[in-house]
Amino acid sequence: MASLAPRLGRGAMTNGWNDIKNADLILVMGGNPAENHPCGFKWAIKARQEKGTKIICVDPRFNRTAAVSDIFLQIRPGSDLAFMGGLINYVLQNKKYNEEYIKHFTNAAYIVKDTYNFDPQTGLFSGYDPEKRKYDQSLWGYELDEKGMAKKDMTLEHPRCVFQLMKQFYSRYTPEVVEKLTGIPKDKFLEVAKLIAETSAPDKSMTHLYALGWTHHSIGTQLIGSMAILQLLLGNIGVPGGGVNALRGHANVQGMTDLAGEGRFLPGYLKPPLATQQSLKDHIEANTPKAVDTSMNYWSNYGKFYVSLLKAWFGNAATPENEFAYHYLPKIEKVIAMDEILDRMYRGKMEGLVSVGMNILASNPNVKKIVEGLGKLKWMVVIDVFETEMAAFWKYVDDPSKVQTEVFLLPSALFAEKEGSYTNSGRVIKWKYKAVDPPGEAKDEFWIAGQLFMRIRQLYKKEGGKFPDPILNLTWNFQNPYYPTAEEVLREMNGYALADITDDKGNVVVKKGERVPGFAVLKDDGTTACGMWLYSGVFPQTGNRAKSTDLSDPSGLGVYPGYGFSWPANRRILYNRASADPSGKPWSEKKKYL
Structure with a gap:
């Protein structure tokens, strides 16, 4: 999320599992899918069997993915960024980038302010405050024209355009430097760099597969971001067989992040209000980007998504007069990361904790500190399928009598013991049916x-x-408020009309009380309610599309548009407008998607 959203627009797998079969080259770096994602990795094997696709694995270990790869590069642990810098430099120096693609679908032509600078001797960018250990990022913005838009140089020759600054920055990563830092022989690096660079051809594409090997890395944000840069240079974003594809570690990790399980967002990656945004108007203005002439900029509808969310939450209590109950939401000073939450708990600054399906003693470092912090809580609720180490943390304390925390363990149901939907790595929302009842009191x-x-x-x-x-005013309109059903919740997430919705000509497109067909009809005037704008369209008036099982594939590209529902708007490849040139002509008939 922190890597792909700022660079591409959304923090999600760009393509999908089935689409791997369309790749002409597969680069696995930061994961081990042959062992950890075998059902998905079959598409990589299928690509090799049917079209001769090569599989490249870069990893410190000779793992099972390496064992079935065509090329294995054994890299020194922690040197991935140098390898990526070398690949980017190779593409730039040898002019292997897709020039038309980067001119029209990236910020390569944008001109950066003259206050931006990078010192290769110190490794610091301009605007660094050594006392606060923070950057003033306003110094890195674009030069603006009279309309407030970024100035551009479509020749890519301006010394301060993004393309030239990037070329200068990555010039240090020569094949010799890559060999020295990564331990990969120069000739092997160049062999792989050449194969990767060839995928900038209009009829070629490369996909990158990564997982926890990069996301759990101390510089994971930069690693994944560097791959996004490489794939944009090659024109491999938005095309079949391309993309930067995160292989999620569990079945519903994507669904969890979509629905604000991270805590940094509200559902649909909307932002929580800050203390500096006391009015709804202030918040929406701060989070609605200006459109540029070549960008669809769907975040310009931020206000429609936000107001519709508030209406879904607070119903009749959310009115234009009270800013749709915006003042109900807490205004925070900043978003707090997990390590800071645990530190506050350790310092006795927290009273209670609710944990659902999470075991911080198994997933976080410095267990001794966490155990001590848990012992300073007044109460803790753990909702899980069995007694985890976290639920029984007091067993790991020298003197349990000193633990003041009252623990409530609520036994919950396993995946087969309840119905609902999963959102997989490829953003496909699919319904899952209940098989058996949970045991005992679960x-x-x-x-x-x-x-x-x-x-x-x-x-x-x-x-x-x-x-x-x-x-008291929270909307909770379920048939049995003590036991909502999964379908009832999904209906609210899809959204519905609170008044007749009309098009520009005055024609009614959604009647009052009906569920909306998608997020394109959401309004910021309080006439629509939607609990999760990204999922809007999954449960229209015609029924639950997460339950659909149509396996027809008209394009032959593995799209399967009738199987489940993929956000946004059932798009299986994100940013797919980039699969064609500005006039709408596909870069290649072989890779035609639109």
Whole structure:
């Protein structure tokens, strides 16, 4: 998310599992899919068997992916960024980039302010404050014209255009430097660099597969970002067989991030309000980017998505007069990362913790510090399928009698014991049916959430509180409020009309009370409610598309548009407008997608 969203627009797998078969070259770096994603890796093997696609594996270990690869490069641990710098430099120096693609579909031609600078001796960019250990990134912006838009040089010759600055920055990563830093012999590096550079041809494409080997790296954001740069230079974003493809570690990791499981976002990657944004107008203006003439800029609809979310949450209590209950949302000073949350807990700054399907003693470093911090809580709720190390942390304390934390362990249901949807790595939302009932007292999360919310609301009704309004006015219109169903929740996420929705000619396109067909009809005037704008279209008035199982593939590219629903708007390849030139002509009939 932190890597791909700033560089491409969305933090998600750009293409999809099936699309791997369309690649002419497959680069695996930062993952081991042959062992960890065998069902998905079959598409890489299929590509090699049917069209002679080569598989390149770059890894410190000779793993199972390396064993079935055509080329294996054994890299020194931690030197991945030098290897990526070498590839980018090779493409730039040998003019192997797709020039028309980068002119029209990237910021390569944009001219950067003269306040930007990089010192190769110190490794620092301009604007660094050594005391705060932070950069003033405003110094790195673009030169603007009279309309407030970035100035461009379509010849790519201006010394301060992004292309030239990038060329200068990466010039240090020569094949000799790559060999010295990575341990990969120069001749082997050049062999691979040549193969990768050849995919800039209009009828070629390369896909990159990565997983936790990069995302859990201390510089993972930069690693994944460098691959995005390489693929953009080659014109491999938005085309069949291309992309930067994150292989998620669990079945529904993508769904979790889409629905704000990270905590840095609200559902659909909308932003939480900051303390400096006391009004809805301030918040929307701060998060709505200006469009450039070559960009679709769908985030210009940020206000429509935000207001529709507030209407879904607070219903009739959200009105234009009260800024759609925007003041119900807490205004934070900054987004707090997990390491800071754990540090606050360690310092006794937290009272309670609710953990759902997470075991921080197994997934985070410095277990001793975490155990000590958990012991300083007043209470902790753990919702999981068994007693995890986190739920029983007091067993790892020398003197458990000193632990003040009251632990509530709520046994929940396994995946086969409840119905609902998964969102896989390729953003496909697919319905899963319940097979068996959970054992004993175990309950699924819908039951747990319904019971908790209704009982909390009853307490607020009875006892009041400092600010009960958000709880008392929260929309909870389920048939059984103590036990919502998965389909009821998905309907609210899809969105619905609160009044007749008309087009520009006044024709009614969605009647009041009907579910919307997609996010294109969402409004910022309070006439639509949508709990998750990205998923809008998954459950239109015609039914639950996550349940669809149509396996027809008209294009032959493995798109399967009738199987499940892929966000956004059932697009299986993100940024696919870039699969054709500005006039709409495909770069190659062989790679025709639109």
